[in-house]
Amino acid sequence: MTTAIAISDLTKIYANGFEALKGISLEVQQGDFFALLGPNGAGKSTTIGVLSTLVRKTSGTVEIFGKNVDSHVYETKLDLGVVPQEVNFSQFERVKDIVMTQAGYYGMPRKLAAERCEKYLRKLDLWGKRNDRSRTLSGGMKRRLMIARALVHEPKLLILDEPTAGVDIELRRSMWEFLTELNESGTTIILTTHYLEEAEHLCRNIAIIDQGRIVENTSMRALLAALDKQTYIVDLADPIETLPDWGDVPVTASLLDSHSFEITVAASLTMSGLFKLFLERGIEVSALRSKSNRLEQLFLGRLTDARGDVANV
Amino acid sequence: MFKNHKYIAFETIVIKEVRRFVRIWVQTLVPPAITISLYFVIFGNLVGSRIGDMGGFDYMEFIIPGLIMMAVIQNSYSNVVSSFFSHKFQRSVEEVLVSPVPNAILLGGFIVGGMVRGLLVGAIVTGMALMFVDLQIQHPIITITIILLTAVVFALAGFINALFANSFDDISIIPTFILTPLIYLGGVFYSSSLLPPFWQTVSALNPIFYMVNTFRYGFLGVSDVSVGPAFVILIFFGVVLFSVCLMLLNRGTGLRS
Numbered sequence: 268m269t270t271a272i273a274i275s276d277l278t279k280i281y282a283n284g285f286e287a288l289k290g291i292s293l294e295v296q297q298g299d300f301f302a303l304l305g306p307n308g309a310g311k312s313t314t315i316g317v318l319s320t321l322v323r324k325t326s327g328t329v330e331i332f333g334k335n336v337d338s339h340v341y342e343t344k345l346d347l348g349v350v351p352q353e354v355n356f357s358q359f360e361r362v363k364d365i366v367m368t369q370a371g372y373y374g375m376p377r378k379l380a381a382e383r384c385e386k387y388l389r390k391l392d393l394w395g396k397r398n399d400r401s402r403t404l405s406g407g408m409k410r411r412l413m414i415a416r417a418l419v420h421e422p423k424l425l426i427l428d429e430p431t432a433g434v435d436i437e438l439r440r441s442m443w444e445f446l447t448e449l450n451e452s453g454t455t456i457i458l459t460t461h462y463l464e465e466a467e468h469l470c471r472n473i474a475i476i477d478q479g480r481i482v483e484n485t486s487m488r489a490l491l492a493a494l495d496k497q498t499y500i501v502d503l504a505d506p507i508e509t510l511p512d513w514g515d516v517p518v519t520a521s522l523l524d525s526h527s528f529e530i531t532v533a534a535s536l537t538m539s540g541l542f543k544l545f546l547e548r549g550i551e552v553s554a555l556r557s558k559s560n561r562l563e564q565l566f567l568g569r570l571t572d573a574r575g576d577v578a579n580v
Numbered sequence: 581m582f583k584n585h586k587y588i589a590f591e592t593i594v595i596k597e598v599r600r601f602v603r604i605w606v607q608t609l610v611p612p613a614i615t616i617s618l619y620f621v622i623f624g625n626l627v628g629s630r631i632g633d634m635g636g637f638d639y640m641e642f643i644i645p646g647l648i649m650m651a652v653i654q655n656s657y658s659n660v661v662s663s664f665f666s667h668k669f670q671r672s673v674e675e676v677l678v679s680p681v682p683n684a685i686l687l688g689g690f691i692v693g694g695m696v697r698g699l700l701v702g703a704i705v706t707g708m709a710l711m712f713v714d715l716q717i718q719h720p721i722i723t724i725t726i727i728l729l730t731a732v733v734f735a736l737a738g739f740i741n742a743l744f745a746n747s748f749d750d751i752s753i754i755p756t757f758i759l760t761p762l763i764y765l766g767g768v769f770y771s772s773s774l775l776p777p778f779w780q781t782v783s784a785l786n787p788i789f790y791m792v793n794t795f796r797y798g799f800l801g802v803s804d805v806s807v808g809p810a811f812v813i814l815i816f817f818g819v820v821l822f823s824v825c826l827m828l829l830n831r832g833t834g835l836r837s
Contacts, residue, residue: 281837282837316837319678320677320678320836321674321677321678321836321837322836322837323832323836323837340680341585341680344678344679344680345680347678349678351671351674353671354671355670355671355672355674355675356670356672356675357666357667357670357672358670359600359603364596364599365675368592368596368675369675369679371588371589371591371592371593371595371596372589372592372593372675372676372679372680372681373582373585373589373679373680374582374584374585374586374587374588374589374680375582375585375588376582376583376584376588377588416675
């Protein structure tokens with residue numbers, strides 16, 4: 268399998284002395300849907316900045332599809348599309364002009380650029396707005412415009428820096444569908460997001476970055492398998508006043524009201540086992556849902572572990 | 581990889597730049613035309629009739645080349661500085677920075693954009709001047725060459741200003757406190773022969789003095805200085821400023837963190 272991104276010993280020290288990246292190494296395979304997670308200021312945007320050449324690295328090497336970004340500037344940039352965190356197009360230009368101009372920067376002939384412009388503006392539901400000034404677009408439309416702009420040269424690798432921040436649920440879901448479709452068509456996608464549910468839903472592999480270091484880099488499946496506890500909210504068909512005795516089963520539970528309770532069990536406990544537990548105690552369940560995002564628990568756990576390790580060095 | 585990608589990128593930047601200043605023509609094309617017309621009416625027509633001849637020409641004829649030159653200098657400079665800083669301010673400059681556009685093409689596109697505005701305003705001012713006097717160009721090649729070189733040099737200077745600017749104040753300081761005094765003291769409105777010897781020497785240190793006089797030579801066939809130095813100065817500044825711009829772009833000064 269081809270490596271889409273190979274980052275080796277990447278460091279970045281800003282002019283004010285802040286060490287944003289402390290020697291990170293990372294590989295993303297072609298065709299992957301990869302999540303780069305981390306708290307604010309962890310180094311995610313700096314890493315993306317280095318890949319897109321907006322941030323100059325202090326040391327280390329970066330390769331995109333096997334080509335060094337320093338020595339193969341044209342080829343690596345042609346393979347890369349970036350959707351930044353904040354709006355970065357002219358507020359005074361028309362939607363269509365923004366996308367057409369970007370195509371021109373990539374040296375695309377005008378006829379092809381016009382075809383691609385229409386293709387992606389239609390895909391992202393912006394074709395009807397093509398002659399509007401960009402400042403008149405809603406927040407969600409502006410984000411979709413940045414995606415259309417990043418795709419106009421059809422890059423093999425698309426990096427999205429918090430693409431769904433501040434976007435309503437309906438639109439977020441439609442963007443997920445679009446990105447999944449794009450990934451299935453062969454585009455490698457790297458996503459940073461604060462919505463961990465989004466990463467869990469979309470991504471196959473994950474890296475967690477904290478304080479300029481990679482603290483976790485594995486597959487989503489392996490990471491979620493490491494989860495040792497799971498908390499559910501159980502809605503009851505018949506009201507109860509007190510919770511039953513759980514016996515030797517290692518659970519902790521608390522009544523929320525007479526119609527629902529919260530229960531934390533070992534992640535290894537199957538759904539059948541859980542329902543058997545309820546059935547044996549005469550509990551009629553009308554609905555059951557996971558209390559918190561599973562990835563969120565792991566994410567916070569990894570950050571705590573990593574910071575403990577650094578403090579103990 | 582697209583064929584002719586560099587040329588297409590260059591053309592894209594130029595079209596974008598021209599589209600920008602044409603879109604806001606009320607801010608970019610009309611004010612210089614009005615201001616320069618006022619100069620023609622007040623200094624040329626009203627005051628000029630009392631001044632009499634200057635350098636052997638009617639005062640209105642004498643100041644027209646300098647006023648055209650002033651319009652070209654100010655507009656070439658201000659187009660690049662305001663446009664490029666605006667791109668920085670809105671972060672839309674990142675669009676071109678993440679793309680494979682070589683720095684020389686990026687620079688060339690903005691410079692040509694600035695030149696087009698400078699020359700267009702120069703043409704508008706020339707058109708206004710034709711309403712007041714019957715203009716004759718004595719040396720067309722010198723006139724065209726000097727105006728093109730001047731537009732290039734001041735567009736490059738505007739680009740450097742934009743790279744270092746961090747606020748809108750920073751893009752008005754140099755035009756207000758350096759460029760305008762140098763233009764006004766560059767012999768637009770008077771012949772240096774009217775000045776005392778000391779101020780004649782000071783004028784000789786002002787590069788715009790040579791540009792204005794050489795341009796006037798192209799139009800009228802008279803100048804306070806010989807033609808050669810203006811070309812040498814312009815070519816020298818053109819090469820130096822272009823090299824400095826490229827060096828700053830390659831370093832990412834003001835653009836990449």
